[in-house]
Amino acid sequence: SQKIEQNSEALNIQEGKTATLTCNYTNYSPAYLQWYRQDPGRGPVFLLLIRENEKEKRKERLKVTFDTTLKQSLFHITASQPADSATYLCALDTSGGSYIPTFGRGTSLIVHP
Amino acid sequence: GAGVSQSPRYKVAKRGQDVALRCDPISGHVSLFWYQQALGQGPEFLTYFQNEAQLDKSGLPSDRFFAERPEGSVSTLKIQRTQQEDSAVYLCASSLASTGRTTDTQYFGPGTRLTVL
Incomplete structure (x- = not known):
């Protein structure tokens, strides 16, 4: 079956450390993968998109990697801050570059001061 | 407007009632999507509009769900005979x-x- 897996357990880290979140998928061949941030009571906010032919993408303190062999994306936040605490969702296209991404359930990140 | 707005923010309905949910997209945006997000889950696609045309409604869970965007801007998602x-x-x-x-x-x-009671 087709699945998108994100760790359901919250990730707790200390301020200043690097947070690494994982998104694994099975039985898809996505043309792209996206990461979103979602705060309680709010809609997701787009952060980064990485295409299948890109290994890594960076934006300020964020870094995303995409390994189509391992079927995995890693999302890193360097020098994490308490304000980074939120749920992070990965999403990928499940039908040949479709405009409609399929979302994982998200992982909660808690950054402790 | 500054962003996408939705109303109401909260709706409590008794089982069997009909509800209508409104979306005001960013002005000038052609595409509009509806998603359903259950507690602890990611958003799941319901339907997609390009201007006033509903191009994809494959995610609507039943014929009780209906969406429209008659003038290509505001959209309404209607759920008939709501269930828990x-x-x-x-x-x-x-x-x-x-x-x-x-x-x-x-x-x-x-x-x-x-919330459907």
Whole structure:
């Protein structure tokens, strides 16, 4: 079956450390993968998109990697801050570059001061 | 407007009631999406509009769900004869994209939390 897996357990880290979140998928061949941030009571906010032919993408303190062999994306936040605490969702296209991404359930990140 | 807005933010309905959820997309955005997000889950696609045309409604869970966007701007998601399993947050998103195969950024509204008793 087709699945998108994100760790359901919250990730707790200390301020200043690097947070690494994982998104694994099975039985898809996505043309792209996206990461979103979602705060309680709010809609997701787009952060980064990485295409299948890109290994890594960076934006300020964020870094995303995409390994189509391992079927995995890693999302890193360097020098994490308490304000980074939120749920992070990965999403990928499940039908040949479709405009409609399929979302994982998200992982909660808690950054402790 | 500054972003996508949705109303009401919260809706409590008795089982069997009909509800209507409104989405005001960002002005000028061609594409509009509706998603359903259950507690602890990611958003699940319901339907997609390009201007006033509903191009994809494959995610609507039953014929009790109906969406429209008659003038290509505001959209309404209607749920008839609500059931307890309809309880969820309903998210609307819009994007500038005018083509079906693009990765243009989707901007989400805050959602409407529907609780069916």
